[in-house]
Every structure is written in structure tokens, then in C-alpha cells.
Amino acid sequence: MLVDIIDLDTQRLLIDLYNQMEGKTEISIxxxxxxxxxxxxxxxxxxxxxxxxxxxxxWAYIISPTxxxxxxxxxxxxxxxxxxxxxxxxxxxIEIKEKHEAMGVTTVSGPLYNAWMDEINMxxxxxxxxxxxxxxxxxxxxxxxxxxxxxxMMGHLRALASDDELDSANSTMVKSFENRVQTFDIMLxxxxxxxxxxxxxPIDEEKGINLYIEITGKYDAVIPSFGLGLYQYIPEQHxxxxxxxxxxxxxxxxxxxxxxxxxxxxxxxxxxxKKETVKKISEEKHIMSNKVFIVHGHDExxxxxxxxxxxxxxFKAIILHEQADMGLTIIEKIEKYTDVDYAVVLYTECDxxxxxxxxxxxxxx
Numbered sequence: 561m562l563v564d565i566i567d568l569d570t571q572r573l574l575i576d577l578y579n580q581m582e583g584k585t586e587i588s589i590x591x592x593x594x595x596x597x598x599x600x601x602x603x604x605x606x607x608x609x610x611x612x613x614x615x616x617x618x619w620a621y622i623i624s625p626t627x628x629x630x631x632x633x634x635x636x637x638x639x640x641x642x643x644x645x646x647x648x649x650x651x652x653x654i655e656i657k658e659k660h661e662a663m664g665v666t667t668v669s670g671p672l673y674n675a676w677m678d679e680i681n682m683x684x685x686x687x688x689x690x691x692x693x694x695x696x697x698x699x700x701x702x703x704x705x706x707x708x709x710x711x712x713m714m715g716h717l718r719a720l721a722s723d724d725e726l727d728s729a730n731s732t733m734v735k736s737f738e739n740r741v742q743t744f745d746i747m748l749x750x751x752x753x754x755x756x757x758x759x760x761x762p763i764d765e766e767k768g769i770n771l772y773i774e775i776t777g778k779y780d781a782v783i784p785s786f787g788l789g790l791y792q793y794i795p796e797q798h799x800x801x802x803x804x805x806x807x808x809x810x811x812x813x814x815x816x817x818x819x820x821x822x823x824x825x826x827x828x829x830x831x832x833x834k835k836e837t838v839k840k841i842s843e844e845k846h847i848m849s850n851k852v853f854i855v856h857g858h859d860e861x862x863x864x865x866x867x868x869x870x871x872x873x874x875f876k877a878i879i880l881h882e883q884a885d886m887g888l889t890i891i892e893k894i895e896k897y898t899d900v901d902y903a904v905v906l907y908t909e910c911d912x913x914x915x916x917x918x919x920x921x922x923x924x925x
Contacts, residue, residue, distance in 0.1 A: 568724070570598050571636050572645070574607055578633045581625055590620030599623075606745065607632050609826060611872050622872075626826070627782065628744070640687055644720045647683070650676055651714050668710035677704045680713065693720055748820060751775055755817045759810060768809050769802055775816055776800040783823045789815055851876045853903040862906050870904070 573594075581587050589599065596619050603610045603621075607629035610621040636642055658670035681701040688694045693716055700712045720726055755775065758768050780786050780798055787793040790812045792801035804812060852875045856863045867877035878900055 568641065570601060571639075572642070573598055574602055574629070575633055575636055575642065577602075577608065577623065578625060578629065581623075586622050586624040588620060588622050602629075627784075627823070640726050641721065643683065644717055644726070647676070647680055648714065648717050648721060651710070651717065655710065665707060667707045669705075673710065674704075677701055677709075677713065680717070688720075691720075691723075691726070693723075747778075748824060751778065752817055752820050752824075755813050755820075759813055759817070762810055765805055765809065768813065769805070772804070772809060772813060772816075773800070773802050775813075775820075779816075779820065779823075783819055786816070786819055850874060851878050851900040851902070853878050853900055854906065855903055856906040857908055859906065859908040862908050866904060866906060875902070 577587075577589070599608070599610070599621060602608050603623075606626055608623045609626050610623045654670075654672045654676055655668055658668050658673050660667050660669065680697065684694060684697045684701070688697065697713070697716050700709050700716060703709055704713075706712075751774075754771060758764075758771055762768055776787065780800070787798065787800060788795060790800070791808045792804055793799065794801075852870050854863055854866055854870075854877055856866075856879075863879060867879065870877045
């Protein structure tokens with residue numbers, strides 16, 4: 561379910577994160593460079609998938625893109641605000657490259673400046689005729705050879721960027737997309753349930769064939785490689801042959817359900833529900849604890865990497881020296897954690913019973 565309509569600053573942050581992820585499957589982010597509440601809102605809205613990397617100090621996430629996030633960023637990049645911000649950034653680069661000083665007078669001129677001005681003029685004519693800044697931008701463009709024109713245009717652009725009402729039409733489009741994400745979430749869950757309901761009682765085969773046609777029609781363009789591996793599917797044409805029955809129909813529906821569930825997992829859907837289910841099973845069946853002791857030497861990097869890996873797998877890392885002493889001895893601290901059922905022992909090159917850089921080379925085994 562959609563948690564919140566994200567604000568303009570968070571939208572810009574999302575675009576920046578997707579720019580950082582270009583050509584990558586994941587990146588790491590965390591304190592103090594990012595606001596965790598902003599990131600959590602983006603994740604809750606399914607625009608990023610995150611794995612909790614570490615809670616040992618501050619917070620950190622490993623984030624990866626989602627299908628919905630990519631589509632949302634495409635919508636945001638069409639916004640007037642975003643395009644104005646791009647003009648500002650280009651202007652700052654042009655000022656560095658084409659700034660000239662002569663006889664104590666500073667001007668900006670050159671081919672990059674001329675192209676920039678022309679594009680701003682086209683943007684103004686197409687999008688801002690009813691905006692209060694239209695005439696100012698129009699006048700500055702036609703006086704672009706004036707030595708003050710660059711500074712004037714940058715001032716106009718910054719005024720536009722601070723106008724919260726600039727994107728009123730685009731805001732409607734953005735909110736519409738956000739609402740569609742919520743609807744898609746519900747639709748995906750309902751369609752999985754419909755397929756599983758039929759597979760549990762596949763008596764009405766006509767109903768199963770109609771369901772197969774409906775599901776493939778809905779998700780072929782959304783879920784990558786949705787049809788691959790199905791019987792009587794032609795990948796080159798994205799052609800799903802509906803003339804199937806019996807075991808072939810059931811096997812195809814089983815594969816589609818598997819791909820729909822995989823899409824849920826990789827795009828952040830229903831993860832909260834899954835965590836609650838695991839917790840409930842743990843409480844009801846009294847299964848073993850998810851806490852894990854990490855036994856280690858002097859290699860702090862190895863400890864951090866192991867803790868991050870364990871947390872990524874759903875375990876809670878317990879490192880004794882980070883726990884409060886409360887006047888307890890080491891043995892008493894260990895006895896305090898009687899609910900810890902697992903331990904990982906890190907044996908690294910520093911573990912000779914001495915510090916790694918110590919001059920004493922005697923080993924203790």
C-alpha cells in the first residue's frame with residue numbers, strides 16, 4: 561500500500577539515486593549523507609528495494625532499482641521543475657567554460673551559451689506563456705548579447721525552481737502515477753490469489769484458460785521475461801498460445817505465479833507482510849532464535865562484513881564488546897544471551913593470540 565505522496569525534495573533525491581545506480585545493480589547509502597526518513601518513504605512506496613546493510617553504527621542500506629521506480633523517475637524527469645533544474649546546472653557549467661574577462665568586464669558567451677539560451681526560449685514558449693516569468697525570460701532571451709543576460713537568465717531560472725505551483729499540471733500526473741502503483745500492488749496480489757485458487761481446484765478448465773489469457777495480457781509488458789519457459793510461447797512475438805489445456809495449462813500458470821511472486825519480492829512488494837508472518841511462525845512454534853554470536857579477533861573489517869551479511873539474511877548479529885557491560889564479566893555476558901542459538905567464528909590472519917603488529921611472534925593455539 562502507498563505510504564505517502566513524496567514531496568519535491570524527495571523526488572529530486574530519487575532521481576539522483578537512480579542516476580547513481582545507472583549501469584549498476586545496487587549501491588550503498590547511509591548516514592550521515594542521507595536522511596533515513598526520506599529513504600524509508602521511497603522504499604515504502606516501492607520506488608527502491610533496500611536490504612538493511614548494517615545497524616552497528618548509524619544506519620546503512622544497500623538499495624537496488626525497481627520496475628516501478630524506473631517508471632516513476634521517467635515521469636518525474638518530464639516535470640517542469642526537473643527540466644528547470646537541469647537548465648540551472650548547465651548554466652553553472654557554461655559559466656565555467658565560456659566566461660570571458662576584458663577590461664574589467666566579465667561576460668558569458670559562446671556556442672554552449674547560445675544553444676542554452678535557445679533551448680530556454682523554446683521551453684518558455686511551449687510551457688510558460690501563462691506564467692508570471694514568461695515576459696522576463698522572453699525579454700532576456702532577445703537581449704542575450706547584453707553582458708548582463710546570463711546572470712539575468714540564471715536569476716529567472718532560480719525563481720522558477722522555487723515556484724511550488726510551477727508543476728501543477730505535472731503534479732496531477734505524478735499523483736496519478738503514485739495512485740496507480742497502489743492499485744497495481746493490490747491487483748498483483750489479487751491475481752496471484754486467483755491463479756492459486758484455480759490451481760488448488762482446476763475443475764473448470766475454461767475458467768483456467770480465460771485466467772491464463774487475462775494474466776499474460778496484463779503482465780507481459782511489466783514483468784521482464786514473463787513468458788520465457790512456458791509451453792507454446794513464441795518469445796520473438798510475445799505470443800501466448802491460449803490453445804492449451806490439462807497439465808500444460810496448469811504448468812504454465814504455476815510458472816507465471818512463480819514469476820509474479822518473484823516480481824513482488826524484487827520490487828519490494830509485501831515484504832512487511834512476509835516479515836510479520838515469519839515473526840508469527842517463530843512465536844507459535846518456538847523456533848530457534850535468529851540471533852548469532854560473532855567470535856572474532858582484531859580484524860574489524862571482517863566483523864563488519866560478516867555482520868552485514870548476517871543481517872542481510874535476516875539474522876541479528878551479537879558482538880560482545882559492543883554490548884553494555886553493566887558490571888558483568890565476559891562469562892556472565894555470554895550467559896545473559898541464553899537465547900542465542902548460533903555462532904560464527906572468524907579465523908583471520910591476525911588470530912595468533914596476539915595483536916597483528918605485535919613483535920611477539922609466539923602463537924597460542
